[in-house]
Amino acid sequence: MEGFRAYRVREAGKLGGLERASRAELDHGNVVVRTAYAGVNYKDALTASGRPGMARKFPLVCGTDLSGVVESSEDPRFGPGDEVLIHSFGLGAEHDGGFAELGRFPAQWIFPLPGGLSLVEAAALGVAGHSVGVALELLEKNGLRPESGKVLVNGASGGVGSIAIDVLSKLGYHVVALTGKAERAGYLRDLGAAEVLERSSVSLGGRPLEEQLWAAAFDSVGSGQLEWLLRSARRDGLIASIGNAGGNEFAGNVLPFILRGVRLIGVNVNNPRATKLRVWQRLASDWKPRHFERFVRRIRLDELPRAIDALMAGTAWGRHVVDLGKG
Template structure:
């Protein structure tokens, strides 16, 4: 390859700028595997990085994109061969290592996951970090003893990518799922994904007692802040709360009482540095029992690299729903 496209983010005079640039392989961060990119995805973290609304990037300039799927172009590592279908999510991709928004990506071999049989390159990015994170949350809750007969699972931020996918996966496993959202117009779509009940954030009565009436067998929380504090007070005994996001705030106000009187567990979900054996297991499950039944509905759009910025603006404005796949090469193999 001589030159190729990359959506690169730079800092100039204190301001963040993101644009398509012409790159060469030597412009990319080092790595032993070169991937010919086919798809990536648009994530909230990508939006924060590309707009400068969040301190995501650790160096400049940097190719954005925390996800990628494609085909191995070359490998110095014997585990991978040209033509292998692979994906990368997490680690430092798109935050301190050049990411997936380019025709070619170069990464350490230890970051690379073979695409499981049953998933296409497109499917892998329709799921992406959001799907992986939702599945990791479910895995950790199950490892902690969570079962469907403990009561309904509340999913907050239900219209986002993680929320949509978590609802679909949980319902497919036999859990009763309750969705919490601020978007009334999304109620029917959430029910189609598997939510048996919809709660609206605007009418939520959270109370102020250290322990409120127990309502939820467990929860997957993508919001944080006051919502997470309320969940600690309302999850039933021995339930698990998987904490993923902080769009509603990074502070947590609660007491020890839910933990020592009800045995509630608060599980932190970090998809970035998930150990490789667990990472591979999660992707295998995403191709099997955790494969969403409504993935085509959850994907609300497919865009090119040139169309990324409006998607990011919608994400930050809170008007974006579901998952957006980024088609880099666009031809499935």
């Protein structure tokens, strides 16, 4: 493969686009990987749309995660034909990412594909699935069990939300999906949600403490909704803050913490390699979702701009996965 197709941004404030790139333009690293699949994350939509501050170099191949096959390696840990997955480490921000048929990466960023996951499943999980695994591990370390009570998933129809519902319901949790998309209620139930709450039907209220509802929450939205989750958590409730699809800012009061012992737990995927490996092994085994075929939306590289628009508009659902072998 001489030239290869890539979705790149060239300037802050400007939408990216599909281009033909050359091998001479491959980013730094010692392993060349032929991309098989790449997940499309909310963050990638921001970067691809030219949101200032997201891309840290130009031109930049967008895409935070990918799975693929090693083409050549200068590192003894990898050889041609190895199936691998790569995510985080500044991919799609400081280093060229997954939205290209070919990429070069430092070997220490690369994980062998865990047994139990196919290439498409690994990219379908990607950084979204990994963040669900990190959150689950943190909440279980803090005592969460299926018998603790209801677990709310906010931003339910998105990538993180869909995977969280699938995994939690598989483990026996009673999952309540909170969504802005009434029309996706059937989809959310099929993934395993026991209840679906429409965002428009929920009064975020203004009382310092609301009725105690949730043993835990997986929140990928942030903003005033995170504050409401804190106020409506049960005694010793655990709220995992995973994302900011609804905004960064939230106001609040300390009563949930000091009167109910509620714990707000930050989730970040940039953990030591051993932690990442442990989480991937669980995602490939007991935490492996049951319903990939329901939440994965395979697209071609030339369909990426449409997916990016939908993610930015908040109308996307499930997890878009670019099939680099297609079209």
